[in-house]
Amino acid sequence: MNRDLAASSAAGPDAVPDRAPTPDPVAGTDGASTPLSAAPRRIAVVGGGIIGLAIAAELSGRGADVVVYESAPDGTGGAWHVAAGMLAPGGESAFEYPHLTRLLEAGQELWPSFAAGLGDVGYDRTGTLSLALTADDVAEAAREWKHQKLTPLTGSQVRDLEAAISPRVRAGAFAAAEHQVDPRKVVAVLRDRLAGRIITREITDLSELDADGGSGTGASAGRPDVIIVAAGHRTGALTGLPIRPVKGQVLRLRGEPGLLEHVIDGAADGRHVYLVPRADGEVVVGATQEERADRMPTAAGVHDLLRAALDLVPGLAEHELAEVTVGHRPGTPDNAPILGYLDDDRRVVVAAGHFRNGILLAPITARLIADLVLTGSADPILDAFGPGRFR
Numbered sequence: 026m027n028r029d030l031a032a033s034s035a036a037g038p039d040a041v042p043d044r045a046p047t048p049d050p051v052a053g054t055d056g057a058s059t060p061l062s063a064a065p066r067r068i069a070v071v072g073g074g075i076i077g078l079a080i081a082a083e084l085s086g087r088g089a090d091v092v093v094y095e096s097a098p099d100g101t102g103g104a105w106h107v108a109a110g111m112l113a114p115g116g117e118s119a120f121e122y123p124h125l126t127r128l129l130e131a132g133q134e135l136w137p138s139f140a141a142g143l144g145d146v147g148y149d150r151t152g153t154l155s156l157a158l159t160a161d162d163v164a165e166a167a168r169e170w171k172h173q174k175l176t177p178l179t180g181s182q183v184r185d186l187e188a189a190i191s192p193r194v195r196a197g198a199f200a201a202a203e204h205q206v207d208p209r210k211v212v213a214v215l216r217d218r219l220a221g222r223i224i225t226r227e228i229t230d231l232s233e234l235d236a237d238g239g240s241g242t243g244a245s246a247g248r249p250d251v252i253i254v255a256a257g258h259r260t261g262a263l264t265g266l267p268i269r270p271v272k273g274q275v276l277r278l279r280g281e282p283g284l285l286e287h288v289i290d291g292a293a294d295g296r297h298v299y300l301v302p303r304a305d306g307e308v309v310v311g312a313t314q315e316e317r318a319d320r321m322p323t324a325a326g327v328h329d330l331l332r333a334a335l336d337l338v339p340g341l342a343e344h345e346l347a348e349v350t351v352g353h354r355p356g357t358p359d360n361a362p363i364l365g366y367l368d369d370d371r372r373v374v375v376a377a378g379h380f381r382n383g384i385l386l387a388p389i390t391a392r393l394i395a396d397l398v399l400t401g402s403a404d405p406i407l408d409a410f411g412p413g414r415f416r
């Protein structure tokens with residue numbers, strides 16, 4: 026299915042890097058495995074989206090001196106502000122790129138402890154219902170359900186699980202391992218934790234960070250020893266790497282809580298849509314996928330999303346259309362992230378290109394990049410994601 030996140034996969038139990046758990050990904054310390062005496066003293070992170078903030082919080086929690094540069098004054102400049110927050114490893118990625126499946130599953134395994142360290146961020150493990158409206162939709166979905174080893178359900182079995190599903194829906198499957206979180210809540214908590222370490226400034230060239238002495242004030246003043254570029258799709262302009270914007274339109278509906286319990290991921294007459302219900306009655310409806318860089322919501326985009334949403338869940342018709350937003354996924358040529366040192370001098374680290382999976386991958390990216398920067402050694406799982414694969 027064409028969706029932001031797809032279903033599970035066949036990676037083995039070695040998906041998680043072999044490493045002691047970090048007690049608290051934000052405020053916790055991991056001093057035993059991170060010899061700070063040998064670590065860089067000053068670290069600048071360019072980009073205060075979910076990836077940059079998660080890395081900065083992990084580094085800060087381990088005692089590093091970090092400052093984040095974020096161009097948007099209210100922090101809402103990134104794809105995270107639009108993203109639905111589905112946490113669903115595997116599926117398409119397993120067809121495309123097995124290394125990515127391993128990383129997605131490692132990311133999924135870190136989410137429970139990451140969310141627990143943040144507090145109430147809407148982390149919800151109720152699971153996802155995959156739906157197919159027509160016979161053609163069933164035929165397409167069946168391939169994915171088989172790949173995910175999900176048991177197909179009849180329409181009435183689906184409605185037993187979720188009463189609001191249309192009687193026209195022919196079949197479905199339940200993916201217990203696909204969860205959700207509210208990315209806006211995650212970023213709000215991370216920004217709070219990093220208060221005083223976020224500078225509102227657009228970096229147009231990494232050399233600016235040296236020219237003005239780096240970050241500016243207090244303990245973080247001075248030329249940074251390491252620069253981490255986590256600027257989403259704009260990382261390409263700062264590093265020369267092939268990262269492109271992939272436009273996505275997303276709607277937010279609001280109504281009485283309780284219409285839906287599960288995340289819905291479905292197809293209705295060939296139109297793909299997902300519905301992510303929040304506890305407060307918001308339902309996120311996404312998303313288009315367009316190879317464009319503009320920020321314009323379109324009539325066709327909104328129409329297609331609403332039509333598919335109402336075909337699958339007619340009760341949404343009475344909800345308020347509260348928001349139409351546009352964001353840009355950071356896409357790479359192989360749709361996998363770019364994680365690692367940019368050059369041999371090991372001063373600039375890239376953490377970008379997470380495409381459709383940046384929310385899912387935020388905790389694992391933070392851990393892997395913090396380990397890399399603080400210890401100088403790369404976890405083997407990073408081997409497949411280095412910038413060198415595009416040189």
Ligand SMILES: Cc1cc2nc3c(=O)[nH]c(=O)nc-3n(C[C@H](O)[C@H](O)[C@H](O)COP(=O)(O)OP(=O)(O)OC[C@H]3O[C@@H](n4cnc5c(N)ncnc54)[C@H](O)[C@@H]3O)c2cc1C
Nearest residue numbers: 072074076096102103104105110111228257273383384385
């Ligand atoms: C429509 C849509 C739906 C999605 N749904 C999901 C989903 O359900 N699950 C999932 O896991 N992922 C989803 N994603 C993908 C996810 O949002 C991204 O992969 C993730 O946000 C990438 O995080 P990031 O921090 O690298 O980039 P961003 O979130 O884009 O943040 C980058 C930040 O860097 C700042 N910045 C950029 N350039 C500069 C500069 N030069 N100087 C200073 N600051 C700069 C920006 O202002 C921004 O705040 C979705 C994305 C979209 C667009």
